Amino acid sequence: MTQPLDFFRYRHRSLRAGSTDLAEIAARVGTPAYVYSAEGLLKPFRELQSGLRGLRESTICYAVKSNSNIGVLKLLGDAGAGADLVSGGELLRARKANIPPQRIVFSGVGKTADEIQAGLSYGAHGIYSFHVESLEELELIQSVAERHDVKQARTAFRFNPNIDAKTHPYISTGLKRNKFGLNRAELLEAARRARKLGNVHVCGLSIHIGSQLLSLKPLQAAFQALATMVLEIEALLGHPLEFVDLGGGVGVSYEVRGPKPPSLKEYTRLIVATFGPKSPFRSRLRVLIEPGRTISANAGVLLTRVLFRKARKAKDFLVVDAGMNDLMRPALYGSRHAVLPVRQGTKGKLKRTDLVGPVCESSDCFGQDLQLDTALASGDLLAIMSSGAYGMSMAGNYNSRVRPAEVLVEGNRWRVIRDRETLDDLLRGEHL
């Protein structure tokens, strides 16, 4: 499993992505800026690929919402990744990055007719699967397919197994109180209904019980529940399913000395044991997974510059030029990120410090009571680590702030993969 410092390390007292000095990037593109390491994205992806090699067929559908920059999607797509989408906008991005339709699945509780139509019309046969989350969605897919003369819209049912993922409530999705998926009764009803629909074909079942899981136990229980459901649904449909999609959600380390998530080896071993050649399924089902943060979280940092220090007796406030609009996770989930100076070796003493942004909310705080060097001063650069997932993809314009630039480091070269927004971008589409 990736760690915050796996792909960003100090050499000659400066923090680098490979051989690239982060200070050089900041000098050229300004701050705040997201910096991603191609190696950091590819390493966990390849580890998952090799872990799943024991299966007859598998596809890693990268969860686009975790980091949806088309440069990132192109890199992963070229390495063999598919995509797990949650909107028509993400479909556009996947297409732009040339991810083939046979590797694309579409999740989410609220797909619109336009989004369904866009998915059906990508390539000759449409995307690999719409993961259906309600009976009404199934009916909508049928009617859109019929209207556009699509013979068989490929669908899967998303099963909500009512299993506690033991993660933050906002990113827990597999409990009956959550809006996601179909419970057993709804699923059986949907299967009965699907048999009567002429333009949809049910090819699989999917689950996704939550994000940032720190134990494999809930996943193991969910896989078992899914395995049982496969047999039940096949009996009802009267034909075998083609695939199972096991969702994403394996946690990563955000803090250098934080809780330890399961390794990717243990995770893939569990998958192969449940659905592989030695399982009761004898590898007859294709297995899909939808990892997001596992691939992108520790592949990125948010570079920010210190604006001011407010020295107080009990603790200082260090005000930086990145805000909660740029990186929302701490404000939204109370998540913690390691914060490192880009230049090592300032010589003050450590003092209790809150690292805060300029946004007019007290939740605009990247870290409370951090032990930071008192010598850190206006102009100094900091890296907010493990910001590659749910960083830029969640960024917004609150306080009328422009969104940051994004940079991809590949080998010893780097390039801008998204320009910093301009003030013109900010007002586009508004009218007096």
Ligand SMILES: *Cc1c(COP(=O)(O)O)cnc(C)c1O
């Ligand atoms: C968000 C999401 C994922 C990815 O979750 P990670 O924790 O980033 O791996 C996968 N599948 C679905 C359906 C999701 O909503």
